[in-house]
Each structure stands twice: as C-alpha cells, then as structure tokens.
Amino acid sequence: MAPPRRRTAAEFQGNGGLMPPSVQVFASPCGSGGGGAVTTNGSDKSLRGKKPRGDTSVHSATKDTGRRRPAGRMPLWLVGIFVSLAFNVAALPLLLQQYIVNQPHHHHHGVISPDQQQHACAPQPGTSGATARAPSTGKPAVTSDSVINLDHGDPTMFEAFWRETGDAAELVIPGWQTMSYFSDISNVCWFMEPLFDQQVRRLHRTVGNAAVDGYHVLVGTGSTQLFMAALYALSPADADQPMSVVSTAPYYSSYPAVTDFLRSSLFRWAGDANSFVGDAYIELVCSPNNPGGAIRDAVLSSGAGKAVHDLAYYWPQYTPITRRADHDIMLFTVSKSTGHAGTRIGWALVKDREVARRMTKFVELNTIGVSKDSQLRAAKVLRAVSDGYAAAAGGATRHRLFDFGRRKMVERWRMLRQAAAASGIFSLPEETSGRCNFANETAANNPAFAWLRCDREDVEDCAGFLRGHKILTRSGNQFGADPRYVRVSMLDRDDAYDIFISRLASLK
Amino acid sequence: MAPPRRRTAAEFQGNGGLMPPSVQVFASPCGSGGGGAVTTNGSDKSLRGKKPRGDTSVHSATKDTGRRRPAGRMPLWLVGIFVSLAFNVAALPLLLQQYIVNQPHHHHHGVISPDQQQHACAPQPGTSGATARAPSTGKPAVTSDSVINLDHGDPTMFEAFWRETGDAAELVIPGWQTMSYFSDISNVCWFMEPLFDQQVRRLHRTVGNAAVDGYHVLVGTGSTQLFMAALYALSPADADQPMSVVSTAPYYSSYPAVTDFLRSSLFRWAGDANSFVGDAYIELVCSPNNPGGAIRDAVLSSGAGKAVHDLAYYWPQYTPITRRADHDIMLFTVSKSTGHAGTRIGWALVKDREVARRMTKFVELNTIGVSKDSQLRAAKVLRAVSDGYAAAAGGATRHRLFDFGRRKMVERWRMLRQAAAASGIFSLPEETSGRCNFANETAANNPAFAWLRCDREDVEDCAGFLRGHKILTRSGNQFGADPRYVRVSMLDRDDAYDIFISRLASLK
16 A cells, blocks of 8 residues: 655644644634623623632523523623622622723634734734733633634533532642642652542542553543653654554544654654554554544554554443443543543553553653642542542532533434434434443433534535534544534533534524 | 764663653652651641641641751640641541551652562552542652652752742632633633733743743743743754754753654754754753853854743842843743742743744644643742732731742752862852842852762762762763763752751761
8 A cells, every 4th residue: 555645744833733723713803892792701700800719609600591591691790790799899899890801802703814813913922911810711702693613622511510519629729739740759650649540540430431450540731642652652762664653534633633743753643544554553542433423443453553542532421331441551531521621631541561651751751740730630520520429429419420411412412413404414423322331221422523514515625614604613634534524512612502503503 | 073973762761851760769669668656747747638728837837847856846746736626626537547547658768770669569550549638749758868869850949938828829729610721812822821921921020030021921831841842843844854952061951852752853952052063953041051050141153043041040049130031932930930840830931923833833732732720820829929029018928939049049059068068079160149130139149950070089970979878869971961960959848958968068
C-alpha cells in the first residue's frame, strides 16, 4: 500500500487541531453589545459578584427557569437580586458596579473570520481582563438568532447537575496547601495526589467499567496529555523509523493533529487502521467511538503492535456498561465523565510498570506534573459521584450523576431523531442497546456526539451547509470520513441545544 | 565548528530531565517507619485532618517552633492539639484516626536505587492511596540523619509565609464552576481566566519588573509548557533543518531535555550559545540565571535569530529590580515568584500577536488549555501579593511576600557563606548588588540556587561527593559545565536547609 501522506506541521499549526477557526466565530470584539436589555445572563453575572458559597440554589433557580422561559425574565432577575441581597446586603455596591461594567459586553454573535478579527478589531493587548470580577462562565449566552457552536464537546450540560449538589463537590484550598512539586514519592506517578488515585479506583469499582486492581493510576493534564504520553512510552527511543499511529476511521480528529504537530521522529500518524500494513504500530481504540458512538475493539493484532484504549465515553450516561474493561492502557477524563472540562484532568490505567514510568516521565518533561488543585477538585467531584451511589447515602438528598446524564441524553437523542425526521434531509446512526451491568437494565447507546449525515444530493459539505444556518459542527473530513457527515456535540447547555434542534428541524 | 552531539531520546527517557533518579532516593517503601515517637510532624499531620479553614495560626505556631527547637516538642504538640480541639471538638475522632493511620509511614530515608526499588520493593499497584485522607504535603519530613534532597527547586520555603495570610489567598471552588473549556473567546489565549490576566498585569505594575502594556498575557501549565510553546511558535513549520536552540553555559538543565525528548523535526538542542555559529536560532536567556544567579543578556544577534527570556527569578526576593524588562517573549511562573509549584501555572508576556497565537495553539494541542482551578488560585495568590503592597492596605495585617522572601534569602545566603568558609573546601559566586527600584534601596543578588564549587583537588564529581554525605544536588555537567560544580536549591523548608548547612560546614 502507499503510505498515507504525512500532514505537514503547517497544516496543524494552521487550521488543524482541536479548536478549528470556528472558535474565532464568537470572538468578535466588534460585535454589538447586548445593549440596555436586562437579561437572565445579566442577573447571573451580578449575582456571581458575591461570595459564591451558599447561593447555588438561587443561581440555578434563576438560570434554569430563564433558559426555558425566554419571556418574562425581568421579575426573576429582580427576585434573584432581592434574595441575594437578603443573604448579603453588604455586597450591594459591588453588585451594581458589576452589572454596569459587564452589561455592554454580552451577546457577541457576529460571524467574524480570523483574518477580519485580526486586522479589523483585535482587542488591544494590555487591556483585556481589566474589569474581570469573577471566574469565567464559558461560551457567551445564546439567543434565538445566535450562532450555535457545537463543534467542540464542551460538556456544559452537566453544570445543571452540579448546581444542585451544594457543597458535596465544593473545594476549599488554603493559600499554603500543596505548594510542593511532589505528592507521593513512593508512587511511580510521584506528582499524583493520593486522594485522586483513591477516588479514581473507587469510582471504577462503583461503575464496574474498568478493572483497577493490578493497575497503576496516572494523572494527566486532560487525557490528551496522557495520549501523547502513551505514544512516547510505546515508541522505541532509537528506532530507525517513527512508530506508526493508526485508528479505524472515522477517528477522533485530534488523533492525527496531536500525533504530528511537533513532527516527532518517535511516532507519526499513519491513518486508518483498516488499511495499515506492518507489524509495528500503536492502534488507538476509542470505545464508544468519537465520533459515532460505536463500541469498538482493536482491528490489528501483531506481537510488536500495541493498543491504547481511549475510554473517555465508557460511562453509563452514554452507553450500557456491558463488561469490565481490562486493557493494557486505558484513558479516561473528567471532561466527559463528570463534565469538568475546565479542570483539565485525565487519568490512565496502566498494567505495565515500565510503561507507567515512561508515561510519567513524559508528563514530567512536558509540564513537571499536573495541577494539584485540579487533582484535588477532581477527587472531590469523583467522590461526590460515588457517594451518590453508596448504599449508606440518604435517599432524599442523593444526587446521582449517571441518572441525570442518562435522562438528559435519552431526551436529547429523542429530540434529535424527531428533528431529523421532521427535516427529512438528515440521517443518524441506528440506535443500539445492551444490558447495562451498572444500571441493571437494558439501556440504549446515547453517544456524546451525533454523527449526522446530510442526505441532500446537492450538499457535499454538510458542515458548510449547517454553518450557513449558523450551526457550527465539525466536518467528517477531519475524522478521515466523508464531508457529508458532521460531528455534533450533544453536551452543550439546554438553551443552545434547543435552538439547534429547532433550526435543524426547519432545514429542508 | 563541529556541531554538538545531539542527545538521543534514550538519554532523556532515561536519566535526563527535570527529575533525575535522585527523586527515587526517598521513594523507599522498604524504609523503616518513624516508629512510635511522637514528632512535630506527627502532630502537624493529625491537625491536617480537620477542616483546613481557620487553623492556620495553630499550624504555623506548632511547626515553626518545632523546627527550631528539636527538643521539648511534646508539650507544644499537645498545646496544638488542645487549641485545635477548642476550635473544632467534633473533629476529634478524625484527628485520632488520622494520627494512627499516618504515623507508620513517616521518615523514609533509606537510599534505594531505582533498580533496587523496582525489583525489591515496588509498591503493589492497586494499593497506593488506599488510606489517603488529606492533600499531600510534599517531600517527607526530615530528621538529622535524613538524606537532604536539594536537587530540585522545590519552593516549600514559602509555605511559612502563606500559612500566615489567612483567607487572603484561600480559594473556594463550587462544584459547578468553570466547567467549560472556554474562558474568554475574545482573547487570543481563549482558555485564560480574565482574573488571572488581570492579576498578572497588576503584579508586574506593582513590582516594575516587566512591561505589560502592549503585551499579550498567555497562561501555561507551568512555564515549561510555555517554553515548549515558544519553541513551537518560533520554529518555521516547513524548514529543511530543525531550528537550533541554544543558551549560554551553564544553562538550565531542563532546556536540552525538554527541547529534545520528543525528537522534534522543528527544533533541536544545539548547546552553548557562545560557541554557536549560524543565523537561525532560538536563544534562551535565563536572567537571573539558573544556575548561578547572574544577570544575563542575549549573546547572539542576527536578523533571523530569536530570543526567549526566562525571567522566572526576576523578582525582588532574588535580585534587585534594576529595570522594567521589555523583551519580545518573557516567561514567568508562580513556582518561583510565590512558591506555588504544585499549582503548575506559568505565564508568558508576548509582544507579537502571531507568536502569541501560535503559542496558544501549542497549549491547545498539548493539553487543550490550562487548569482553570489553578488559574483562579494563582489569581488569588497574585492578588494577595499585590494587596500586600497596595497603599490602602492596613499596616498591622499587611503580609508582604517579597519582604519575607528577601529576609529569608539574605539569611540563607549568609548561613551558606559561613558554612562554606567553615568547611574550607567550597567556593561560591561573589555577591553582587544593585539599586532595586522596587525596594528603593541597594540590594544584593540572592539566587534561588547556589552554584557551589568543590575546591578539593581529589573531588572531581562534587555531586557524587555530596551524595556520599547524604546531600542531593544536581551536577554541573547537567548544565553544560564542570562536574566540580553543583546546583543546590536554596528554597527548601527550614528544617532541611538547616541540616544541609550544618553538614556542609562539617565537610573537610
């Protein structure tokens, strides 16, 4: 076979990668502001100015209701303010200042190309952030005429769950805590917090989706870093040729980008596993697959070949847990299991000690370890998830993440299939199901991304077609597949998802 | 000139890199436990089991006094416990359990080589972390016969300062906060928290060590990631030859390791800048230098050459601030400015927008952004530092980081010079001083690392000589220099530093 053309670094330094230029679409400092209208978002921002503890119920009541009821927001906003004031009268000046400062910057929804932005209206460096008062809240709020960005798997759907859990997942970090590089020098992964290790193992035992006994747990800055670490660990240091990295198409668009962007002589992207010929390779097995959601096994087998199993989506909200996975290297991330993408924490379960040592060495050389603050936050979050399913937990106050996630995903897939049927020009993968050992019932596969095909004969570029209708998705050709397909995130907030659904249903 | 021999990946995958095998020295699950003796450390650990808020003064009173007065610890420990109990009686069962669980694992101080550890007493995977109850506390506590590890610049000296600042640097993160990948899509660095950007600029304006107006701020997972990002951004994607990366010897030992460990075709380590011949290069300028502490300027100049200024140590506790640096790319880190190494946050100040965009792209492909929890923590910490010097701050409660740091460094350098003189076989760089615009007085250069030379004729390997006396340092040959030199961290905790000083003084 002819080897696949190797992508140049220029391609990855340009538009390739995890965040295609569409991330710039919202980045419009020229976009008109929200003006003087008082919105739910405005009240949320002003509430945010006060001490965050204790006001979560106020937040969620205001925001959730606001999302579903675009009219009549003003009274709720006032209620929010007054309840907030009852809690903390002293914060009034700050609240007002916050409202005034932030209001004009809301609701960017112009479509500006990167070039236009760069030359016409780039923000002046040295001025951004000058008025920041609170932690970020992700992508700007949307309205019915906004561009809806479902290009990335930004898992903000889960915010609604965590707003209800009170202090179960709240983390307090004193100024003097975990200042050292070192967490546990008796562990291969010397920068890993023991609490994180412990909660990872506990959650896998609770869910039954992966074996942990006899495995090393390694922590990474998201599972992307651990994916690179695995390539580094599995590629011989002094081979003549780079190790070939393959995956069955359609494959996660980041695999080729992350493998090749530094043009390493240790490994290189070699395309679809099904057309690979050779003995030495690293096969990436994403199961359930991104995109598409199919359960996958390795397609190659040779003594010199290695597999890395990316199990980011092997959780009960997305797929039935049919067996306890026990592969040599398994990757997970809080981004897709609990929704905490901003925390940038992933983990690997690794059987072989030497592989674990080399993966750890990669993280050491790359970033000298992993944020301990985020490790501790992830430990707290994973603990809250396991506690929700612990036998001793109380019934009324029990918050069950996977029940929430499953309910949301079932509802969203139902909405999506109805919208596709109403439109008539789209098709979706058939629904599959299986016996879920965790839920102890038959459950459907509800993937985190829809793999949507545009069936209209005259539409060869589905992503471009949808972009014309202000829906941003990722083109099939980034996954080694037909551009008639697009990948659509199913994990955004309710308001964005609802607008997407109604727009999709109207396309003919 | 002959090009420098390129190191193979095997070398870096083996002993090269940031954490040489000496990190394993303490990693001795075979080491005997601390036994039944009640120590200051024991009480500290047990206190740590309770809710961390509100007990910082108890902590520091117990610990600081304990450090300096090795005898008579028991009464202080009891006082600590009783004061703690007065604050929180309900925590008693947890305190006792914590004490019992942790006690047997203290004081590992055997010297085990990595191989011995691996084959003889590797911890069983699947068991570590099983009893963790609290966040990590860094390297194990030391006693007078411990191996003292000053190989890494672990900045735990600063813990004592942050224990006194109460909730000024305490961070509370609700479970639902900053779950998105996105922080500010109007910023080139779209994953950066605006609060972090803001506090970085404010601190530089307070200290006057670097220009920020007209600069882009970028956040990274420590400055190491941003160093790699700069190499990526400054190396042409389609050049025939990798870009040469150089630095004047002695250079930071991580520069060659981090540059070459992935064997990128984009850039490669080319050794000492003083012996480099060519037009295209990236010169790394570390000032004050690691190791040695000297103020440095770029030594090369050509139209096609680029410089990256690593200003990790350009802060008033280490060196007089003589000018406001305004280079094209400047790197900083909280690890050395405030002591929060475990937070893994660095930042870059970058003039050129396209360079900033490409550096951001690197971080996106490498780790899809940077922990928002740690960004927010860093913002809180930097804010507390600036607040300490704000005109409006109250006098009595004002905590001034750079005053603390300067005081400690002056004292430690005085102790080190006395110890070297008492020993008679070591020499140190001469003290230099300058007018500090920040302190508004003449101040000495007090580097974060000592660059120590062993003058005894029969000692050609100073690191090996010191290791024989249970002092771990980093050999000069890792910095492109003579192995008669070693680099010694000046930033460890008081107890470890004091033992180091007394041992050093006794060597003849």
